[in-house]
Amino acid sequence: MEDCLGNATTVSTQADLAGVNDFINGFLGYHQCIAGVLSVAETSHNGLVHIYAGLLWMLSETGGVPPAAREHARKAQAADGLNAREQLLLHVLLAWLADDMVEVRTTLRAVLTQWPRDLIALKIHQYDDFNNGRALDMLRVTELSLEAAADNAHFQGMRAFAFEQCHLLDHAEEAARKALAIDPQEGWAQHALAHVMLTRGRIEEGLAFLSAHTQEWERLTSFLYTHLWWHKALFHLSLGQQQAALAIYDRHCWARERTFSQDQAGAVSLLLRLEFAGCDVGARWQDLGAYLVVRKADVSQPFLSLHYLYGLLRAGLPEGKALLAAIRQAAGAEDSSVYTAWHEVGLALAEALSAHAERRFEDVLPWLDPVQGRIEHIGGSHAQRDLFGQLALDAMLRTGADNRAQQILEMRRLATPDDVPANNALATLYASAGLPALAAEATARGKHII
Structure with missing residues (x-):
């Protein structure tokens, strides 16, 4: 049987295939169906099902190696008849368990060289690149799948985010819009485009763009659900809408899965940004x-x-x-x-x-x-x-390092001229420096609220 990406597998039952496709669609699209592979793995004897279940546990960011990941790896090793691609994916899981991330990436590139539509391999490679600040590698690895997967919305979303992390914003927006033309609900492409708009100071446009998609996010996994709302909160903060951002924290960013790593980090980040903007977080x-x-x-x-x-x-x-x-x-x-x-x-x-x-x-x-x-x-x-x-x-x-602060604040304003927190800080700084005209200009910009 082939998976939903057209890759040959060794699965032989519809239940196993459903589990495999749940993982693929869930991982690439950040959909809650990703957990389906764990349910299927409870009774499955198929090696690929257990490989994907093991990889899901490795992606759970528990702070250590989850024992369940080792158990799924053991079951995958005991399974009969893995094909060549699946054997490489098993090697990825085993190398990851051994904390040999160099071998993980080398093996993932071997998979993509032979099976460029294995977008799971691409996504895991980008995941490790992202966690280690290798933006150029995030982009370079997409080249292995470009010809074979250009028609896939998830691929274009991954490519868009890689471009954005390399500061190639025109290319990032082009790829994101390609993804959204294929699937308007492709969450990672929405995310990449939000990055572009934030970086370029297109604050009102970014807020309107995300606001038009919020109803779609309920089906997403906790991470992307909370993270897209986090991005929306940043647009609100830039516009001086502190209470709207605080409401997003309470209703969305800290309201889903409070034990998950990314949700916790996003909550810490948003609370501190709220305080930087002058908000009392109680x-x-x-x-x-x-x-x-x-x-x-x-x-x-x-x-x-x-x-x-x-x-x-x-x-x-x-x-x-x-x-x-x-x-x-x-x-x-x-x-x-x-x-x-x-x-x-x-x-x-x-x-x-x-x-x-x-x-x-x-x-x-x-x-x-x-x-x-x-x-x-x-x-x-x-x-x-x-x-x-x-x-x-x-x-x-x-x-009192006002000279340094003034330089940084004015540089930040080059990207976002009407950013309310920056202008409010400048108004205070210029007033204390005895520059009332500049303080008045900053104050007027700081009142820009839609």
Whole structure:
């Protein structure tokens, strides 16, 4: 039987095929049907079903290797008659379990070279590239599938996001619109286009675009559902609509799966951005922190762990100190696949976040400045990593570094001239600097609210 992408499989029953296609459609489209493969795997003896079930567990971001992933790998190894492509996918799972990500990527490229419509292989490769700041690799790997999969909306969405992460915004928008022409509900393409609009300061257009699609997002997995709402909240914040952004936090960004890593990181990020915009978030840090205590030793993905750290510290929980200690240890553990990220960049970011959370604002920039040019090594998107730029700016404003802050704020305004938080900060800065005319100009721009 062939899967929904046209790849030959060894599945022989409709139930197994349904499980395989649930994983493919769910993973590529961020649909909740992805969990279907786990139900099928409970009774299936097919190797591919167990490979995909194992990969799903590896994508669950639990902070360690889930025992269920090892069990599915064992069952896949015991299965009879895997074809050549499936054997390579099993090798991917086994290498990932062994934390050999170089071998994972090498094997995924071998799959794509022979079976370019195996978009699962493409998606996993991009997932690892993204988590490690390899934007060019995210784009380059799509070339292996370009000729064979250009008619697939999920492929165009993946290509669009890769272009965007490489700052190739015209190409990103073109690919995103190709995806949406094939399937107007392709969530990853909507996401990529939201990035383009945010980066180019097309704030009102971006808000209108996302608002037109919100009804479609209910079917999405928790991550993309909350993340698209997160992007919508950023547009609201730029327009000075703090209460709309806060309502999105309460009703959408922190209302689905509060135990999932990406939802937790997104919630931390949005709460802090709300505060940077001058919004009182009340007791939300304490509420959020209660869900982060299980992350006290999770250093598996630096981008995520840094968000856990800040959330725990802002909630005043001792697990924050425990996580900081674990990060310091990870920065010295040379045998880990994430050692370089922690050692070169992540530890300094952790110390800066700790200083800010504990209101030691004078200690933020000495940690942050030396690594500002290399933050991509921790993973995350440009929009997500901008949090650290805002953290630096907040520290400048709080410590009287007005000359630096003015330069950064005016540079930010080049992309988004009417950004309300930036203009409000400039109004205060110019007033304190004895420049009332400039303060008045900034104040007038800061009142731009639709």
